[in-house]
Amino acid sequence: MIQKILLAVSGLGHAEEMLKTFADLPSVQKSKVTVLHVVPPQTSAENMTAKWEEGGKILANAIQYLNLDPSLVSSILRQGEPKDVVCQVADEMDADLIIMGSRGLKRLQSILSNSVSQYVFQLSSRPMLLVKDDIYIKKINRIMVAMDASETAKYCLKLALFLLKDLKGAELLLANINPDGQSKSGKAELTPEQNPILAVAIAEAKKYGVSTRCVVSTGTSGQDGNITGSGRAGREICRLADDSNVDLLVIGSPDRRPSIAKNFVDLDRLLGSSLSDYVRVNATCPVLLARTDAA
Incomplete structure (x- = not known):
């Protein structure tokens, strides 16, 4: 039922920790994981180069932290509006589950702050595992x-x-x-x-x-x-x-x-x-x- 997982990482929050815990479940141990980081549009080529390099480090750190079977993990570094790119990549890979962090903002706050997780939650039809920044991740039993x-x-x-x-x-x-x-x-x-x-x-x-x-x-x-x-x-x-x-x-x-x-x-x-x-x-x-x- 869950064979392909999309993990959206930003370098902050508990999304990576959640996936590492999730991957301990026998039913998903053979699932393929795609780790995605999106570089937002920048005002200059110099800023874009810096953000691109930073994004590469975020992906590398996430994959190292997850420590999953290399044959089951891939990474994507893409430029664009994060909320749009997450939905696009989820459709491209036909993800069975999206895992991403959330600040847990209320509805109006989410709109005003351009919340990525709220946008994806609103528009994607795929199951989403949302992990708020202020919660404690436990082993799933x-x-x-x-x-x-x-x-x-x-x-x-x-x-x-x-x-x-x-x-x-x-x-x-x-x-x-x-x-x-x-x-x-x-x-x-x-x-x-x-x-x-x-x-x-x-x-x-x-x-x-x-x-x-x-x-x-x-x-x-x-x-x-x-x-x-x-x-x-x-x-x-x-x-x-x-x-x-x-x-x-x-x-x-x-x-x-x-x-x-x-x-x-x-x-x-x-x-x-x-x-x-x-x-x-x-x-x-x-x-x-x-x-x-x-x-």
Whole structure:
């Protein structure tokens, strides 16, 4: 399922560390990795030469740090707008996964600061593993999947099970926010077996022999105030991930590309409420965002 990985590096952040940890998973140890660094346009030939040399060093350092099988690693140094080039290279190599750093900016901040990760998240249909600068990277043993009735959530489940395949001591956590629960403590009263969404997911996990645990919540509290429904659900998913000490959170993201003009960021939807946006910004662990239309 993940045979080709694109790692976008800038010399800062935890993207390289995330890939090194990711590469320890048995299911992706034979995956091919392309390490990309993009040199932005410069005002003079002298500046371009300096940046080009700097970019070469960044790539060399990244590959040395990763210490992967040389036959599985390649590098690309390219000039252009980073946000455009990442999308272009991902399409050229038909990447199954993009890994890149993120400052974890909120939506409006991302637009104003011309965030590369936000742009790629907005326009690419490929699964993206975003690693914020302020999080701690841990060895992956425990993966949480945010489950609902959508096809995207089912795809996320398959992706998580693929990653956990043949991993000793692995645990899959299935998180479901059930607003119909009646428990005053915030915990839903339905058992996992009574929850139709979780029952199907549990059965699927058993086929892979992966240890599974369910975390179910109503996602309600007396402190919600003016938080939107997606914000409440997003906050609860982040809380459950923290409480369960997960190493990776997998969540579905709707196709956020504009239906009329694919080459322009859809500002209305970008500024609107989104569960995946909330989790992307607020989660304290790496977040893998996936869509059913992934190539």
